[in-house]
Amino acid sequence: MRTPFFRKLQRYYTIFTSCFAMFLLALAMLEKEGMPRLWIGYLFMFATIILYAAIGVISRTSNVAEYYVAGRRVPSLFNGMATAADWISAASFISLAGGLYLHGFDGLAYIMGWTGGYCLVALLIGPYLRKFGQYTIPDFLAARYGGGFQGRAVRLMAVGATIIVSFTYVVAQIYAVGLIASRFTGVDFSVGIFLGLASILVCSFLGGMRAITWTQVAQYIIILVAFLMPAMWLAVKHGGNPVPQVAYGKLLPKLSARETQLAHDEKESEVREVFLQRAEDFDVRLHGLPASWDSGRLEAQHNLDMVKQRNGSLLEIRAAERALADYPKTVEDAAAVWAAQRNYNLARGRELVKHAEPFPGASREQSNQKRNNFLALVFCLMVGTAALPHILMRSYTTPSVQETRVSVFWTLFFILLVYLTIPALAVLVKYDIYSSLVGSDFAHLPTWVSYWANVDKANPLLSISDINLDGIVQLAEIQIDSDVLVLATPEIAGLPYVVSGLVAAGGLAAALSTADGLLLAISNALSHDVYYKIVDPQASTQKRVTISKLLLLAVAFIAAYAASTKPGDILSLVGAAFSLAASTLFPALVAGVFWQRANHQGAMAAMVAGFFTCLYYMLHANPVLGGSISGQWFGIAANSAGVFGVPAGLAALVVVSLLTPAPDARTLSLVRHIRTPE
């Protein structure tokens, strides 16, 4: 198994890892000598971006097989690492631990869903795609389901699904690059986006799949070190054991005891009362519309006059002026703003929920509802994982079918190194905050609190204010954004700022590696499937690669432009991408291998039915898309639309296939070929 190529790679990446360790040590020493924080942020950002670009330049290629599938010679271990980096997105690196902190048990749906999907990849799809041995997912569907015009209809639909799914996802990654860059180096958000874009482009533009594979391996190493180091430190601090996955078992009972204590704390309920009171005030105003809007505006005006009359301080006048300026301009505005305020205060006033308690709810029905949604979400994430083009595409890059199977094993192994740490990190940080921050004095807040509270003025990541004016921090007075948890962990653990820079570099690596894979999936679908297979089948290999590179450039710029407009709507739809991928592609992919009788008409029907069922449900039940919560079926959240889309797709596939003629001999021999061992 240990080929010379494998040994060469092993040597390169060992050297890379030791250089990286020396870089960290050097920076740590420089920090001790008094190098300013901002410089450390700059150094990390530029050093890693230059590194990725350098790997891209070294692996540049214009050979078709190298460009599309890295020459099909990536050993399973390295393919696993690259796929893991492809998979670990900005959201799982930065926000998932925070999500677990905020939602406790309910957040674990993401851990289960995003790992369980690999069973489907390994058992049902990956190895068979490798045996098929072409370049893209639409390739497989078009060859298997054929139909008129050499399977053009099937191909175009698969291309459409690939683009819709990957585009929302890539916009979210590029957005994350901008956020991380602006938070750590203070550059403008859009400058951050274009810096990240430059590195993505140098890498994938020059070398396609080959360059991004070798870059992703390097990125995985950075991601792993960046995620494990602070978590291990915290684990030693609180659990006396450097393995966080083991250490937090001891901490959970302590955390739960502390939670019980806080739940019965009088000061805590006092703070919650304040929030509930505020929520009620907004509710009263909402019900008094439109009269309450008039009176509120008059009152704000009156306040300002009063302050001016009694010669209030400049600060007071400013505050009164701002209150008047910020007052909702119309009755409709007021309704929206006040409803948001009411919900916000209601949320802040909610009772404390225990971290390890599954599906907490006031009644059995509510709890069941949560359980059903958990199940639905896990289902969509799993099936969606097994249908994401940028992950499946990686099945093509290994030397043999057996290597693909082993590669999926390594992929999940490397993902788990990070994913099993995420719940541990959430518990460790939660314990730290509950036991040392809560109950401390407002005059002596730790420095990380004030630092992170001031990083992003528009969207505070962290806010602590003395609601009940007793000078002591209560849990209910802390508001934490899910992003801040991982970013602030090094400082919470008392590590030097270098480690914070490392974590930022890790987040950047996670976002860039995923963006690389997604951009390649989109541009390959356009260049290989649309241009080469449909528009100009006579194109020379040179021309195909050039077109592919140009399209990559165009897609990257469109995605970066979309991200720079900070599209809240697109970002909230990333979760929906899984449902769409699952409903549209999964039934056709699996039946392509396991059910000979599935034919052209069946596959078309499956893709149409799956896609439109999923889309209809989202439009119907997601408020962002113009639906409403009351439009939900069985109370299932809109992002889990795949629960309806996948069965609809499967049913359409079976029924339509059986009603139409069986596939021809050519298709049957293809299925036979795919099933035959090498």
Next chain:
Amino acid sequence: MDKLERHWRRVSRMTGWLLATWLLTTFCIIFFARELSGLTIFGWPLSFYLAAQGASLIYLAIIGFYAWRMRRLERLYRNASEDQA
């Protein structure tokens, strides 16, 4: 029976069993989470442990077993080809 057919039957039977394990693991861990949360294992409430680590480790085991077993099935298939030749 044709040897590819025999091989394919073995493969699909194993795939079926492993998928059933996968489905049952996932469903039971979630569906019975509330009932299991009373039990503890090394300090973890059982349901929390299973959802946070147990399930993922079982998935890894399923994939590992599949890769190992497929290597043997394919060897079996190849040996059968040599016998016939």
